[in-house]
Amino acid sequence: MTRTIELRSAPALGQVFAKAAATGPMRKGRTLPDLEVVRRGVRIDQGALAAYDQVCGFPVTHLVPATYLHVLVFPLQVTLMADKEFPFPLVGSVHLSNTITQHRRVDAHETLDLAVRIENLRPHHRGAQADLIGEARVGDELVWEDRSTYLFRGQKVDGQAAPRTEDPEPPSGPGVVWPLAADLGRRYAAVSGDVNPIHMHPLTAKAFGFPTTIVHGMWTKARMLAAVDNRLPEAFTITVDFKKPVLIPSKVRFTAAETDGRWQLGLVNAGKGSVHALGSVIPAS
The missing domain is CATH 3.10.129.10 (Hotdog Thioesterase)
Structure with a gap:
């Protein structure tokens, strides 16, 4: 049965990173938790969005870059990986790839419901990897999806790693x-x-x-x-x-x-x- 963590506000990531670092050596698992982290009724800070646009090279407009929505779900990802049921240390994990699907442009004045879960644990030639799935909805409409693949170095899980391919x-x-x-x-x-x-x-x-x-x-x-x-x-x-x-x-x-x-x-x-x-x-x- 899925356990849900509902955040009322964005967590202070420095504190979450510190918690994850402190508990990292004690994490000894081989299965992913059936866990979802959600945050509802999220309003976008216009000043924060403009600052992001400037650092990343986007024009400052009322439209939200697809990658900015990743910024909004990232605290939920970290919260999930810092949870006591998560089997691998967060410190030392490697972000291998990221896929974002934008179903439509999101306006900065819209209210969002965000959710994150983790799935698809599998071996990697340097450890274990899994996919963090993020979603953003406006009401019942799915407007954005995100798949972040992370490597947890040195971790062992069942199965055989996919063969390496030429880039x-x-x-x-x-x-x-x-x-x-x-x-x-x-x-x-x-x-x-x-x-x-x-x-x-x-x-x-x-x-x-x-x-x-x-x-x-x-x-x-x-x-x-x-x-x-x-x-x-x-x-x-x-x-x-x-x-x-x-x-x-x-x-x-x-x-x-x-x-x-x-x-x-x-x-x-x-x-x-x-x-x-x-x-x-x-x-x-």
Whole structure:
């Protein structure tokens, strides 16, 4: 029987991260909880939305970027993974990919009901992976869906990991170079609430095994979406696979190619050419 956690307001993510870190070593499970986290009657803060738009490259309008709704469900995701029944440590988990389906544009003045659950636990060659499913509704209408695949490194679950496959090449062409400042992680954390230490400061990033601060994967996706959003239909699905962390400060090169309304997106290191992210956008049929 599904257990439901209903949030009356957005939790303070710093406190939730701290709780998850403290209980991480005690988590020893192999099954996912039948758990849903919901928050109803959510009104969008217009100032917070405008600040997000500016950090991620969207125009400041009354329309809500598809990736901003992920920001609203992210606290629900963290709450679920910090719950005592969740089997794996949150600290050290890796966001492998994110798929968002926007069924229609959402207006910033609409009231939303948000829900998150987790499913599809399966092995990965570096541990275990599972999908966090997010939904946003206006009344009874499903307007937005989100699937975030997370890797829990070193965890063992039944089954055999899918064989590795070759990644496609990023779209070719000169693209556009984006210089990324050293404080980008802190600026995105301020508008998203994601205060994971690997994004905040070089010293805290080094404590988790990174050479310096890394950019949030969802900033990467948001910036890639912002580059093509004005050429997309109202309803679409955008998937981005996160490949190699983006260290900051740095310069990255974004490329995009469109065929019959479908887009292929790529983000690479502007100097070395190493691939940071690969994406696709498919219009709703």
